[in-house]
Amino acid sequence: MSFFRRWFDPVRSRLFYQQPKRQDVLPIEQGLSIHLRLDDVYSYLIVQQLTQLNEILSDRIKPLKIIISSQVGEPPNGMSQEKWQKYALNDAKILAKQHGFGYDDQPELPNITALQQAKTILENTPLRDDHFLYLLEDVFHMLWQQQSGKLRTLYAMASRQHQAQQFPERIFNDEPLLVSYFEFGGRQYNAVDNLLRLTRRLKQQKLLTDNPIFLINHIEWREHLMGDAEDLANIQAMHPTLDLYLALEDPISWLLLAYIKEDLADYYNIQLKIHPLTYHGRDQFDWALATRLSKRAEVAFTPFCRPTEKSVMNMAKLYYSVAEEDRVDAMYRILKSVWARGKDLSYTPHFQRMKKKLAIKHLTDLDITQQLKDNDTVCASKDQPEFPVLVLAVDGRTYTFNSLYRVWMIESIFNNILEQKYRATPLKY
Structure with a gap:
């Protein structure tokens, strides 16, 4: 293996590097999807950006498809679920402070009852488009800020007045999901870390109607935060x-x-x-x-x-x-x-x-x-x-x-x- 790498890796890598920086156009037939999990803290952060993103999405890739999973994926690097959750909660707190997301100073994972209530609310609501995205954000706030009273009230209304809706842009499944991500043109973009990369791609393909303004405190490469x-x-x-x-x-x-x-x-x-x-x-x-x-x-x-x-x-x-x-x-x-x-x-x-x-x-x-x-x-x-x-x-x-x-x-x-x-x-x- 080392022999082949020694001779072919340098040639292949040089040719690969000289290719265009990014594929000119990604297919748009499948539109733009966001994969979420109600008890994923990164999902909680990104839903706070979805209404703003949806406002500037071109009609060519609307509606924004919401896919909500109920199963947790395997943590990376051999971590236990407990250690992963501890890491994720702390990391999200750092991201929230840096980028201005709403976040509880003492976050707690939503309990099973609250998660079931939230899922019923989202499954049963007849709201669509921006109205659904606002509801989605509100429900996440209720879950992660322990607003159990508000959640129970919404759940009672949803379970009594509505039945489960069937909309193509709203999917509930059991596929394992560790952290939230966008999917566009067959590629996955980590919901928070790759948000700017995704919006650059959408802007390049003229799929945004206005300039995206997200993660305003993002520190670019080679640009120092401190010059004084x-x-x-x-x-x-x-x-x-x-x-x-x-x-x-x-x-x-x-x-x-x-x-x-x-x-x-x-x-x-x-x-x-x-x-x-x-x-x-x-x-x-x-x-x-x-x-x-x-x-x-x-x-x-x-x-x-x-x-x-x-x-x-x-x-x-x-x-x-x-x-x-x-x-x-x-x-x-x-x-x-x-x-x-x-x-x-x-x-x-x-x-x-x-x-x-x-x-x-x-x-x-x-x-x-x-x-x-x-x-x-x-x-x-x-x-x-x-x-x-x-x-x-x-x-x-x-x-x-x-x-x-x-x-x-x-x-x-x-x-x-x-x-x-x-x-x-x-x-x-």
Whole structure:
């Protein structure tokens, strides 16, 4: 496998990367669908945007189809349902604060009785289009803000005055669903994280009647949230540290490390620490997704040679063979050689050349296998659903998050810390 990757991956990846950035037109025959679950907190967030989205949807893809599932999907990364729910509730709280969603400070999962009542209300209502979307949002608020009295009243009216309706744009099913997502043109878009990506696609295909304004506090790649010199100096003086737990065979590890090192670390005086993980089989990734993310983050990508398990071990061996103060730079160069130069570090000539470039005279005697397992153990204790895992320590507090989709939290956390300090400091006249 490594032989074929060594020769064909760089060619294939270069050609793939040079293809048009996105398919010109996606089919619209199936319209736009949103998949929800009444006890999914991400569904609760996104329903607060649906009326606004529906207002600017072209008639060509209306009505917006609502698909509501009653079954929970399997949590990612081997998490238990309990740990997943705890993570999701906290993550949603962060998203709500950042983007202005309505959300309870002490959220609780809706109970079974409330869920059954809510489903009956939505199944029986004769309301359609915008009227249904307003009702949908209201019902979600009742569920997630424990407004049991209002819910019981609506349920009594719905169960007595109406029977289950059959509308093509409203579907109830039992298909497992973990988190809410949109479906358009045969593609899935995570309801919150990919909302802006979806609206860009719809706008490109002239399927919106007005400019979409969503997630107004979204932090774009390479655009710093803080430009004030005094604010910047205050953050730099805190000497923040950021621990990165990276699966080396995952291109997202390269994209994340490169972006943080090139754009954030020096700017905010962040001290990086890298903890490589054992091989997790993440070399079977979505090429299109990684390519799209690399272009948005403006990080060099392709030609690449996907690392095998042996490659991961060799990469880690090189990393731990350099002095500790030089390891971040070393990992940056190692990953760049793999993901932007097409090198196969399970191949002895490539390995030796990288060893020479890193000025390594003697390889470490450290038990690399055990070290990576130890890193895995610490990483697993963070209870995060996705890699890479990031742990930011600043101003006496620690924040844990994950994936390229949450890199914006670094600057958001810095901004929140300064706001809290300013509020605590009395004004002087």
